[in-house]
Amino acid sequence: MTPTLASAVDGFAGLRVLVIGDAMLDVYRIATGGRLCQEAPVPVATVGDTRRVPGGAANVAANVAALGGHPRLVSVVGDDREAADLRRALHASGVDPSGLVVEAGRRTLSKARILVDGQLVVRVDEGSTAAARPATQAALADAVRSSWATCDAVVVSDYGYGVLGDRILATIAGSHRRAPRILVADAKELHRSRSLGATAVKPNYRQALALVGATPREDPLRERQVLELGPSLLEASGARIVAVTLDTDGAIAFEEGHDAYRTYAKPHRAASAAGAGDTFAAALALGLAGDHPTPTAVELASAAAAIVVGKDGTVTCDVRELRERIAGAGKVVVDHRDLATRIELFRRQGRRIVFTNGC
Numbered sequence: 001m002t003p004t005l006a007s008a009v010d011g012f013a014g015l016r017v018l019v020i021g022d023a024m025l026d027v028y029r030i031a032t033g034g035r036l037c038q039e040a041p042v043p044v045a046t047v048g049d050t051r052r053v054p055g056g057a058a059n060v061a062a063n064v065a066a067l068g069g070h071p072r073l074v075s076v077v078g079d080d081r082e083a084a085d086l087r088r089a090l091h092a093s094g095v096d097p098s099g100l101v102v103e104a105g106r107r108t109l110s111k112a113r114i115l116v117d118g119q120l121v122v123r124v125d126e127g128s129t130a131a132a133r134p135a136t137q138a139a140l141a142d143a144v145r146s147s148w149a150t151c152d153a154v155v156v157s158d159y160g161y162g163v164l165g166d167r168i169l170a171t172i173a174g175s176h177r178r179a180p181r182i183l184v185a186d187a188k189e190l191h192r193s194r195s196l197g198a199t200a201v202k203p204n205y206r207q208a209l210a211l212v213g214a215t216p217r218e219d220p221l222r223e224r225q226v227l228e229l230g231p232s233l234l235e236a237s238g239a240r241i242v243a244v245t246l247d248t249d250g251a252i253a254f255e256e257g258h259d260a261y262r263t264y265a266k267p268h269r270a271a272s273a274a275g276a277g278d279t280f281a282a283a284l285a286l287g288l289a290g291d292h293p294t295p296t297a298v299e300l301a302s303a304a305a306a307i308v309v310g311k312d313g314t315v316t317c318d319v320r321e322l323r324e325r326i327a328g329a330g331k332v333v334v335d336h337r338d339l340a341t342r343i344e345l346f347r348r349q350g351r352r353i354v355f356t357n358g359c
Contacts, residue, residue, distance in 0.1 A: 021157030
């Protein structure tokens with residue numbers, strides 16, 4: 001582990017991150033198959049286990065906590081079972097759910113995935129996606145203003161599901177002008193975030209192209225295309241930094257007055273991996289809030305996202321896993337806690353662990 005990266009990871013501890021956006025509940029129903037239904041020629045899935053974890057903006061907050069930071073989540077939920085399940089999942093992830101604003105009659109966002117014999121077969125999305133009511137927007141704005149003074153960084157996680165209306169975006173922009181913070185915007189439609197004056201934006205490949213009206217190219221040409229679009233992306237986003245994520249191929253970061261910076265994370269992609277973008281945004285915000293240069297923050301964000309892509313489901317990157325990743329997985333392990341962390345990481349990646357004794 002290089003001293004710069006090591007100190008950056010250690011510096012995550014205690015940083016306070018305000019996360020604003022579309023919180024949702026991710027549900028995983030783990031099932032087995034083997035027979036057909038009598039009513040129709042479809043397989044029968046027998047559910048053996050169900051996992052409920054934070055998703056969307058809630059997953060960003062959970063990743064901040066797992067990486068050693070202190071998240072404050074501000075979002076909207078309904079008064080329903082999914083909201084109760086989300087609060088329990090947040091508690092289990094070390095996130096205080098008290099910043100969730102309840103809107104009567106609204107249905108909490110949820111994404112339920114059914115996996116049969118390890119294969120994802122269907123995803124069922126539920127919940128309200130209409131714009132939050134004016135009274136709800138006002139409560140959100142109050143929550144943002146009251147949390148702003150004590151945060152070191154802000155992540156805006158906009159999935160386009162109605163939480164981040166014009167009023168709340170104006171509140172974020174005004175707060176940022178009066179008291180600038182590290183502000184990372186991760187938005188499905190990045191043009192809506194231009195008014196924020198973000199420190200950094202984190203589009204994926206297709207979101208980056210949509211921002212500047214470009215047409216996707218075949219995989220071998222993606223990197224060249226993104227490099228060509230760097231100046232246009234900075235101009236269109238209004239941000240100081242644009243970090244374009246390229247799935248399992250790492251990321252390319254642009255910063256005003258600097259050469260483009262490329263990361264080359266090469267994870268083993270799990271069949272049902274989800275939420276790597278949330279992890280990237282959380283780690284990027286922590287890295288920048290620690291006053292580290294952009295290449296350092298982007299390297300850490302890419303490494304954290306690669307860890308998550310190597311796991312199944314919506315999961316977080318633990319700070320010990322990140323240390324292990326950037327240390328290069330050396331041959332000698334002298335601490336039993338480090339050994340346990342490494343073995344757990346290998347198991348989540350589907351790798352085999354073999355014990356041999358040379359003494």
